[in-house]
Amino acid sequence: MQNLWSDTDAKDAIARHAAKGIGEDLALRVYTTRLLGGEPRLVLHGGGNTSVKTKVADVTGEPVEVLCVKGSGWDMGTIEAPGLPAVRLAPLGGLVGLQALSDEDMVNIQRCNLLDSKSPNPSVETLLHAFLPHKFIDHTHSNAVLALTDQPDGEELARDVFGKRAALVPYIMPGFALAKKASEVSRAHPDVEGLILLKHGIFSMGATAEEAYGRMIDLVSLAEQRLAKATRKIFPGANLPGAIAGAADVAPILRGLLSLPAKSGGREAAQRFIFEFRTSPEIVAYVGGREIGRYSQQGPVTPDHAIRTKNLPLVVPAPEAGKLDAFKAGAKQALDNFIADYHGYFARHNARQLPSKTELDPMPRVVLVPGLGLFGLGKSSKDAKIAADLAETTVEVVADAERLGTYQCIPEPDIFDIEYWSLEQAKLGAEAEKPLARRIVVVTGGGSGIGAATAQAFAREGAELVVIDQDSTRASEIASKVKGFALACDVTNPAEVRAAFDRIAATYGGVDIVVSNAGAAWQGKIGDVDEATLRKSFELNFWAHQSVAQNAVRVMRAQGLGGCLLFNTSKQAVNPGPDFGPYGLPKAATLFLMRQYALDHGADGIRSNAVNADRIRSGLLTDAMIAQRSKARGLSEADYMGGNLLGLEVTADDVAQSFVALAKASKSTGAVITVDGGNIAAALR
The missing domain is CATH 3.40.225.10 (Class II aldolase/adducin N-terminal domain)
Known part of the structure; x- marks a missing residue:
């Protein structure tokens, strides 16, 4: 030292x-x-x-x-x-x-x-x-x-x-x-x-x-x-499968199993956890040891950890690649046993309490996965990181203790007294959670304009944000503002999109809400536009939405917690403008894509909705474009931007609030919210 x-x-x-x-x-x-x-x-x-x-x-x-x-x-x-x-x-x-x-x-x-x-x-x-x-x-x-x-x-x-x-x-x-x-x-x-x-x-x-x-x-x-000076050999390895599934495959399964069922509101209302994954040669040796059932089940290395990690971690079976159904069944059985044991632990020690305590939720805060690593769990990414840090410290302390002799912490009654000590529980705070707390929200095109406003709007509602943008600098700037996670990704590249969602699942444990927002407005008279331009627009304004949604659904179905897909479809989807065919055609296809997801995945508890916005000063409608269109119509920029039934300029934050509203509308799917200040030609019929 x-x-x-x-x-x-x-x-x-x-x-x-x-x-x-x-x-x-x-x-x-x-x-x-x-x-x-x-x-x-x-x-x-x-x-x-x-x-x-x-x-x-x-x-x-x-x-x-x-x-x-x-x-x-x-x-x-x-x-x-x-x-x-x-x-x-x-x-x-x-x-x-x-x-x-x-x-x-x-x-x-x-x-x-x-x-x-x-x-x-x-x-x-x-x-x-x-x-x-x-x-x-x-x-x-x-x-x-x-x-x-x-x-x-x-x-x-x-x-x-x-x-x-x-x-x-x-x-x-x-x-x-x-x-x-x-x-x-x-x-x-x-x-x-x-x-x-x-x-x-x-x-x-x-x-x-x-x-x-x-x-x-x-x-x-x-x-x-x-x-x-201690030289005793530690953690002799258990027999594990030859190929271990990755964290991106394992985390959503565990996140679904570990979510607390809601009394009402369906799967999407379940109280879930945010995950933090950790692995290293030392952690892998620890979780893969033959005697993990002994040394990992002794209790916390210092009493202070109990309020963050609970009395014990959950140990699940090793996840064999290609056999995730078997892993899920084994993990569920391990969790059922853990919950039953926790109820017994509480009953044993609460019997001597005057006055009696109220049982805390029985879910673990640390999960050990042989062959893979460990997950810390919390109501936020901050709390999940704390649990994971303490779990890593536990690995280090137990390893040193086992090299020296045999790890043994304070007795179980003392662990209970600390875990349920009101002065310790007070450290965790009792603040009311915001409406979208514990939700993992992904926003594509999140580095500027509507995407940036949307990321910030969801953050204000308590969500954990992943900001995806092709420009890594812009993504990082917005992620920093929302205390989220930035990912540079070309959403027109299916391999990059899959890798991005795998990384999100491994980082946070899964996905709850996706705002598929990335887009760009190509122009041209439809009879004259070249094929390359039209195909390029379809790649971003349709195929990218499909790639993002498909990967989101893949993760959501693994969780079994439902989910919410939100698409930015634009008014061009229902009210095409002159010379905007290259933009409007794929947007119209994306509107029907949204409805198809609502139809095909409602049984999975996955909702699919869209926002139809117009004349938003953002990355799509630049200042130069506004000036050009205003001049063509003989209007001032202010009159052009406010040229709607209400006579009000619509902002990126107005669109963002509509995405948030749809995310909260737990019984709405296949819906479109129009955000344009009033344009009857773009109203849905």
Whole structure:
């Protein structure tokens, strides 16, 4: 473990914070917290915490002894000073004499002693920091320390590795009881550099930020050095099929199986998950081991992971290429067993709860696929990535633990207590989900004009966006705005389209809504236009729509969750304009393509609808074209663009909102929405 402390950077941090009226203690606390949080072998996704005891002025200007401790919701890798709220230290320190303190009272007294009532809740381990006498305190879930202590003889190993440099604290659930025990151990060993919380993590302490940080690095390095000496062979391989199916084939099947059935609304209303796939030689060795049923079913490497990964991962059969039906049947049986086991796990441990808990959904958050890799699951791509990151960390820790001995984490009752601990569940938040949350939306031609507006409109509704455009730069720009995924793809190339949908399925787990929008407006008098122009227009304005829709349906049917196809057909499909045959003819074919998908795939729960738009200032109707048409009609540009029954200019966002409306219209298929401000000639009859 490398010590990244820099005197220059530390002085810069002090100067930057001083300019904001923030003192040196808190400035250095932020600096070293970020150093720790930037190392994934120490801290992941909101885990760990740090503190400093210092003085700040209260509202009267009087200096007050406070504990600045990491607040809930802040990540150590990106923390700022507000993420370390100040709590009056004296009232917290006085609690050490109590025999017991409920979680509710603990949270209340911590909030009551905040100097700023708008601050986030202090860490659940605030009292542990308060009860220790040291000025700077750091806490991480070091992989190396976990691998060392997640053993049947973890206490003996830790005592041998750390000697008198760190004292050992037995596993106790975080909260008042752990804070009391850590204080007791610290008083018995006043000269130690740190505390090893068995099967949980590590604390380091110091008089300065540099000392506490340096001690963390040194102590973790001792654990790493011990692990480096371990030579036991691990993960002997199981017998697997010779050819393993790819993630693009496996993910949609799993996504369909793992979706929670809706009480009403049909397949499309099911509450689904977003996936994140991970693979590497280390992961493949782990998931393909003969004893995966043992080491993967022990529980989380540190209790903090349980709220993100649940108590255990789901292990499914190895997916043999060409035999996906057999894989689906085996995966369903594995999931049924997992759900039954989870119900049993809840019932066993809820019986001792007063008051009783409400069972969480029984679906796993990590799926292990022998021969292939692992999937993290979440309600968003962010949450799926977090679950996958923690699963990868689990692979690393368990591998190190197995090289040393036998992986063994905290007992099942303790796992349950953490998973169902209200203070931990509060970290996940309880925000109401937006209407299209958990939906994977693909927009072709998404780099500009109507496509870009559509991608942004769906993002505002909570969807996960994939922006496809032939121009990779434009796709990336819009994907960045919607926090989505960009794909450069020529939609007139069937091989590229198939590869794109395979990548989407492997990346997110599947597809729910596709807006087939890419197009271009070729012009020419139909009796004069050359064949090459007409064929080129059909390639983009018809065949590309078929290629996109066909691949979307392929993925949607594998999921078994229904889906929604949305086509941009243009008013040319029903009201051809002069010299626009090369554009209108394929668009008319695409309108009937939409209806054919509605007819043929309604039984699959797949809806198919279209938007018929006109005079939209976008990639199809450029400023030059607007000027040319306005001049030809003797109109101003404004009069031309607003030349409809309502006299209003129609924007790309108006079209985007119609696509969103159709996506939400769960009982509409074969429908066309006209977005043109009123053009009776283009109205459907």
